[in-house]
Amino acid sequence: MRNALGIVVLLVSVLSTACDIGPTNPLESLPGDVRSFLQADPTLGVRKSTPIELTGTDVSMYRISYGEPLDCPSGCFYAEALVVRAGGRVGWATYLNPAPNSRVFRVQPQDTSSFTPALLTALRRKDVSAHSAIAFMLACSPNMADAFRERIRLETPTLAPPSYCPKA
Known part of the structure; x- marks a missing residue:
């Protein structure tokens, strides 16, 4: 009986340690402005x-x-999304046909020094789907130089055509 009790205590200890995978709130580890952005819509x-x-x-x-x-x-529901934080602003990476008042990250003229070919190259290596989302966002931004937008389109042949870009 003592051995059985010892085994139960050991199993409970191992299982409780294995289940301790970090914070229970998935937003706890995020910067405050990103956390506030996500908490603004509690239905998510x-x-x-x-x-x-x-x-x-x-x-x-x-x-x-x-x-x-x-x-x-009311439409489709996405299982994942990408949040972008730059220039002191936070927003969703651009998706097709966002609502005019949506909280999509809109590239501003002062952001152009942040979004560089080097950033896109690093992102392509780290996360291909995030690279595609950001490439689309930059290729659709009127605040990016025409040459840079064209370069993105040439380097990302699977990118949606310009006609898919959201209207400002």
Whole structure:
């Protein structure tokens, strides 16, 4: 009986240690402005947040997971999204046809020194889907130089055509 009790105590100890995977709130580890941005819409139900590490830049990105994709009467529901933080602002990476008042990150003229070919190269190596989202965002931005937008389009042949860019 003593051995059985010892085994139960050992199993409980091992299981409780294995289950301790960090903070229970997926927003706890995020910077305050990103956390506030996500908490502004409590219906999102964030399940996991993962930073995309980019060194040597003032741009931060976070992959936000909501669980399995679901269908809903008002349209489709995405299981993941990308948050961009740069120039003291936070927003969603551009997606097709955002609502005019949506909280999409809109590149400003002062941001052009942050979003560089080197950043896109590093992002392509780290996270291909994040690279595609950011490349689309930059290729659609009227605040990026025409030559840079054309370079992005040439280097990313799978990018949506310019006609898909959101209207300002």
